[in-house]
Amino acid sequence: MANEFAIHAEGLGKKYVIGHESQRERYVTLRDVMARTARRLGRTALDLMRGRPIVEGDELEEIWALKDIGFEVNRGDVMGVIGPNGAGKSTLLKILSRITEPTEGRATIRGRVASLLEIGTGFHPELTGRENIFLNGAVLGMSRREIRAKFDEIVDFAGIERFLDTPVKRYSSGMYVRLAFAVAAHLEPEILVVDEVLAVGDSAFQKKCLGKMQEVSHGGRTVLFVSHNMQAVQTFCTRAIFLNRGRLAANGDVRSVVEIYLSDAAPLTSTWVRPPGRPESLVFFDRINARLSGKQPHLQLNLEARILCEGKGPDFYVAADISGSLGTTLMQAFPEPEPFMRCIEGEYILNLEIDLPPLVPGRYVAHLWLGSHHTQTLDWVKDAVEIVIKESPTASRAYAHSPLHGFIAPVSRCQVTRLERGSPTVIPASRP
Amino acid sequence: MRVSRPAQSSVQKSRENEVMAGLTTPMTPKDQANRTPERVLVLEPGRAERNYWRDLWLYRELFITLAWRDVAVHYKQTVIGIAWAVVRPLLTMLIFTVVFGRLAKLRSDGAVPYPVLVMAGMLPWMLFSTILNEGSNSIVSSANLISKVYFPRLIVPCASAVVALVDFGISFVLLVLMMFWFGVRPDLRILFLPLFILLAMLASLGPALYIAALNVRYRDFRFVIPFIMQLGMYVSPVGFSSARVPEKWRLLYSLNPTVGVIDGFRWCLLGGQSHLSVPSFCLGTAVTGVLLWLGISYFRKTERSFADLV
Numbered sequence: 001m002a003n004e005f006a007i008h009a010e011g012l013g014k015k016y017v018i019g020h021e022s023q024r025e026r027y028v029t030l031r032d033v034m035a036r037t038a039r040r041l042g043r044t045a046l047d048l049m050r051g052r053p054i055v056e057g058d059e060l061e062e063i064w065a066l067k068d069i070g071f072e073v074n075r076g077d078v079m080g081v082i083g084p085n086g087a088g089k090s091t092l093l094k095i096l097s098r099i100t101e102p103t104e105g106r107a108t109i110r111g112r113v114a115s116l117l118e119i120g121t122g123f124h125p126e127l128t129g130r131e132n133i134f135l136n137g138a139v140l141g142m143s144r145r146e147i148r149a150k151f152d153e154i155v156d157f158a159g160i161e162r163f164l165d166t167p168v169k170r171y172s173s174g175m176y177v178r179l180a181f182a183v184a185a186h187l188e189p190e191i192l193v194v195d196e197v198l199a200v201g202d203s204a205f206q207k208k209c210l211g212k213m214q215e216v217s218h219g220g221r222t223v224l225f226v227s228h229n230m231q232a233v234q235t236f237c238t239r240a241i242f243l244n245r246g247r248l249a250a251n252g253d254v255r256s257v258v259e260i261y262l263s264d265a266a267p268l269t270s271t272w273v274r275p276p277g278r279p280e281s282l283v284f285f286d287r288i289n290a291r292l293s294g295k296q297p298h299l300q301l302n303l304e305a306r307i308l309c310e311g312k313g314p315d316f317y318v319a320a321d322i323s324g325s326l327g328t329t330l331m332q333a334f335p336e337p338e339p340f341m342r343c344i345e346g347e348y349i350l351n352l353e354i355d356l357p358p359l360v361p362g363r364y365v366a367h368l369w370l371g372s373h374h375t376q377t378l379d380w381v382k383d384a385v386e387i388v389i390k391e392s393p394t395a396s397r398a399y400a401h402s403p404l405h406g407f408i409a410p411v412s413r414c415q416v417t418r419l420e421r422g423s424p425t426v427i428p429a430s431r432p
Numbered sequence: 433m434r435v436s437r438p439a440q441s442s443v444q445k446s447r448e449n450e451v452m453a454g455l456t457t458p459m460t461p462k463d464q465a466n467r468t469p470e471r472v473l474v475l476e477p478g479r480a481e482r483n484y485w486r487d488l489w490l491y492r493e494l495f496i497t498l499a500w501r502d503v504a505v506h507y508k509q510t511v512i513g514i515a516w517a518v519v520r521p522l523l524t525m526l527i528f529t530v531v532f533g534r535l536a537k538l539r540s541d542g543a544v545p546y547p548v549l550v551m552a553g554m555l556p557w558m559l560f561s562t563i564l565n566e567g568s569n570s571i572v573s574s575a576n577l578i579s580k581v582y583f584p585r586l587i588v589p590c591a592s593a594v595v596a597l598v599d600f601g602i603s604f605v606l607l608v609l610m611m612f613w614f615g616v617r618p619d620l621r622i623l624f625l626p627l628f629i630l631l632a633m634l635a636s637l638g639p640a641l642y643i644a645a646l647n648v649r650y651r652d653f654r655f656v657i658p659f660i661m662q663l664g665m666y667v668s669p670v671g672f673s674s675a676r677v678p679e680k681w682r683l684l685y686s687l688n689p690t691v692g693v694i695d696g697f698r699w700c701l702l703g704g705q706s707h708l709s710v711p712s713f714c715l716g717t718a719v720t721g722v723l724l725w726l727g728i729s730y731f732r733k734t735e736r737s738f739a740d741l742v
Contacts, residue, residue, distance in 0.1 A: 016740070048650070095475060098582035100739045107475040113582075121580040124501060126508040131501075138497035139581055 004075045006191055006222040007096065011105030012069040014091050017062055065091040066246045069105070073239075078223040080237035080254055082230070082261050087243040089226045090195055093117060096224065097193050111190030111222070114141045118195070120180030125169035129160055129179055132168050136183045150186045158182035185212045191222045210235075230258050230362050231401065262361070262390050270385040281378040282313045283343050288368055290385035297358035297393040297411050303385070305350045305368060313343035314372040320352060321367040322387070324407040330364070331357070357408050358393030360401035484732065488584045495587045499594035506595050517602035521558055525550050532671045544702045545614045551607050552701050553670040553694045555600060556628070560636040560690050561661045562596035567640030568657055572647050575742040585735040586728075589644050593633055600629070611701070621700050628696040631720065635689040638723030641731040648734070648741050669694050675707075682712055689723065692716025 066088040073079050081089050094100045096107060097115030122139035123132050133154055137147040147154075155161055158179040160171075168176055194213075213236055216223060227233050233240060233254060240257035242250040250260045272288040287306040294300040303320055317340050320333045333354045341348070364387040370379040392401070393409045401409060507513040525547060532538040533546040567589035571578065574588050611618070647653045668690040669677075677685045685691060692713045699708040 094739065098473075098475065099579065101736045102475060102477055104477055109473040109475065110471070112471065113473075115581060117580045122577050124505055126505050127501065131504065135497055135501055138494045139577065139583075141494075141581075143493055144497075 005072045005108075006075045006077070006111055007071075007073040007107065007109050007224070009072070009096075009105070009107040010070040012066055012092070012095060012102050012107055013064060013104040014066040014088075014095060014100070015062055015064050015103040017060055064246050066095070066102075066243075069243075069248050071241055071248065071251055073222060073224065075110075075222055076220045077239055078225060078237045080233035080240035080257075081224060081226045081243065082228070082233055082240055082258065083243035083249070086245075088246040089243055090117070091246075092243065093193050093195055093224065093226060109191065112141070113191045113193060114187045114189035115193040116140070116184050116187070116195065117193075119184050120176065123168060123176075123180060126167055128165045128167055129155075129171070130164045132179070133183055136180065140184065140187055141189065142187065146188075154182045154186050157185060181209060185209075185216075189221070191224070192216065193224045195226045196228065228363075230262065231360070234258055234401075259390075262388060270387065272381060272384045279379065282311045283307065283309045283316060283370065284379040285368055285370060285381050285384075286347075288366075288381065288384045290366055290387055292387060292389070296389075296391045297409075299356040299359070299389070299391075301354040301356050301366070301387060303350075303352040303354070303366060303368070305352070307341075307348040307350055307370070309343050309346055309348065311343075311345055313378075314376075316341050316343055316370055316372045316378055318350060318352065319369045319371075320354065321369065322354075322356075323365050323367065324362065328407075330359075330407055358411055359389050360407055360409050361389050361392055362401075362407070363388050484584065488586060491583050491587060494583055495591055498587060498591040502591055502595045503598050506599075514602060517599040518606050521551065521554050521603045522606060525554055528554075528671045538672050538676075544616060548607075548610055548614050548616050548702065549673060549698065550671060551610055552698050553668075555603055555607055556632045556693050556697045557665060557668055557670045557690060558603065559596055559600045559629070559632050560693065561664065562599060563593045563633060563636035564640045564643075565657055565661060566592040566596060567637065568643035568647055568653065571644045571738060572651070572654075572742060578742050579739045585738055586641075586731065589637070589640055593637060593640075597629075597633065607701075616702060618701050619703055621703075625697070625700045628693055628700060631696065631717065632690075632693045634724055635693055635716075635720040638720060638725075638727035641727035642723070645727075645731045645734045645738075648738050664690065673698070674712075682709065683715060686712030686716045687719055689716050689720045692720075 069088075069092065081092060083089055091100075093115065094117070095102050096109065097113055097117070099115070099117075120136065122136050124135060127135060133151065134144065134147055138144070142150075155164060158175075158181075160175055160179055163171065163175065168179070171179070210232065213225075213232075223236075225233065225237060237254045239252065240250075240254040241248060242257050242261045250257045270290045272285075274284070274286050284307070285305050286308045289304040291302045291304070292299055293302060301322075305318070307318075318335065321329050322331050322333070323329045333352065335352060341350075365383050366385050366387060368381045368384050369377065371377045393411070507516060510516065512519070528550045529547045533550075539546070570589045570592040571585065578585065578588075643653050643657065668688060674682075674685065674691055674695055686709075693716070695708050695713065
């Protein structure tokens with residue numbers, strides 16, 4: 001069984017050519033402009049003759065979205081593909097699902113592949129829910145007979161019986177997503193390739209999706225699963241590969257790969273700087289800096305914010321929301337008393353110190369809010385800074401934490417008393 | 433690249449042998465039950481798909497579904513819906529009859545009334561031009577599908593040809609009614625009509641595939657198509673019989689693949705008065721064949737990069 005591979009890749013690479021407008025000499029003289037136009041025309045003509053695609057811009061750059069990727073996935077493995085944005089995860093999935101061809105290298109695949117790079121691919125807004133189930137199913141590679149057999153199950157899962165014969169353009173976005181996922185969830189290929197499709201819908205629906213994924217991963221199918229959600233990856237996958245800037249940075253069992261990824265990822269201090277452009281209010285955040293200190297389970301988050309005040313305004317105060325990797329807001333830090341700052345022209349440094357509860361390892365995001373009243377928002381920086389927690393709050397725990405069981409692992413103690421003849425024996429247990 | 437090919441293919445062959453060997457090792461009964469004949473797929477740059485046509489066959493259900501979708505969506509949210517398939521050729525025929533028949537005094541062949549002659553030319557022309565138009569835009573307009581799932585891309589333009597065929601079927605009823613009205617009675621030659629319908633579709637699919645593939649790279653072709661269609665209507669024998677073309681230009685004229693198709697339609701439908709010139713028909717069919725071959729081969733050569741460009 002050991003050499004029963006489902007996917008075998010060696011030396012896979014994918015190159016894209018992109019064009020830039022050169023920044024150096026931005027339309028200085030007419031002569032420059034003419035020379036540049038002539039050069040561009042010449043190149044376009046050359047491209048046209050060679051049958052190459054036209055690239056906008058006058059500077060060409062080759063980008064290897066993937067380079068030298070080799071790995072093997074055994075039959076029945078559930079493999080996570082992780083890495084920061086732009087690491088080439090989606091490109092890899094596209095190659096494996098035959099949407100695009102590699103520039104070099106080769107991949108051998110045994111079995112029928114279904115790819116789920118987005119949900120609702122091929123949905124047509126004018127068609128009814130019923131028609132779209134058949135359409136989407138066919139697009140994802142199901143036969144009509146298969147769809148007919150699962151039709152009731154799909155409708156049931158989506159919970160849209162009443163709207164089956166309504167065009168999907170009249171659906172609410174929630175219904176639309178549910179229907180789309182319901183079709184996708186009933187795919188039964190030998191190899192399933194999934195890209196971050198869990199990041200949709202409300203939390204109840206996400207939970208349903210996570211449950212379905214778990215079911216799939218226990219069903220003995222080969223699954224490739226791209227996600228930014230480390231908890232989900234650790235829950236469903238047995239193995240993982242870590243891509244970074246198009247290269248394979250780690251390959252192995254899921255825990256060690258996730259560990260490498262988290263330690264490789266953003267340093268503990270994370271900074272947000274206001275992008276150029278005028279803010280709407282007189283007072284706003286200009287720069288936010290996050291730093292972790294202390295040891296689990298007594299971590300402390302220090303948020304340092306530079307606030308600019310451009311005139312006289314109402315008194316204001318600041319709050320910070322912290323959310324987990326699934327986008328759920330976990331807590332709000334709300335320093336009192338309020339309002340505690342006067343809006344007088346000037347530059348201010350605010351230091352916010354938050355005692356964190358025992359959070360499970362993963363990525364968290366802090367959002368900063370500034371306002372004069374809870375209904376009067378003056379500035380709100382969503383997804384301001386990222387906080388990566390690596391250390392587990394429960395040092396002795398042998399298995400990974402899962403988001404299905406929450407983000408907070410409270411320090412807990414227990415003791416067991418054996419009730420028997422004679423004196424009670426007390427066994428101290430599980431100390432963090 | 434070309435030099436290293438033989439070496440590569442031998443590596444590939446040895447791998448395939450390994451794979452085959454893997455399959456012949458004894459399996460548990462449960463394994464065997466779970467296993468349908470397995471497909472081994474090798475993805476490599478520049479690799480021509482050996483089982484392209486088999487793949488196309490495997491994806492026939494998707495073809496049917498996409499064709500059905502195109503047909504279902506075609507007249508959605510229109511007031512007169514399917515009647516458009518009648519109104520379009522009817523109005524064009526009326527304009528032709530007034531402008532060319534009455535004002536320019538173009539005459540028909542023999543006894544066939546001019547409106548019937550125009551209609552019998554208009555239908556294959558519309559079939560041809562609709563396929564050309566829809567087919568060549570089809571790949572770009574289904575970009576969302578193409579960048580998210582794999583299937584043989586040939587399905588998309590072919591599915592849009594089905595819509596044109598359905599439209600053709602509806603407007604054909606109009607022609608039948610007109611033939612009753614004017615008392616034009618077809619003879620047994622009408623049995624050849626399906627052949628000419630097929631020929632019309634093939635004649636337009638060739639260029640449509642070629643332009644569809646080019647359109648992915650160079651969107652200029654989006655602007656070329658309406659121009660071709662406007663011009664083509666006058667260049668093709670829609671408003672007149674090709675017997676009007678001077679004898680010495682006849683062969684050159686029949687290089688236009690629609691000439692053979694339209695002549696064939698009239699030959700099938702309008703009874704004894706119209707005749708089909710064999711050399712020009714053969715020439716037109718040959719041109720159709722060459723265009724189709726060019727279209728398919730260019731399409732297949734470029735379809736693997738569609739997802740990157742579209």
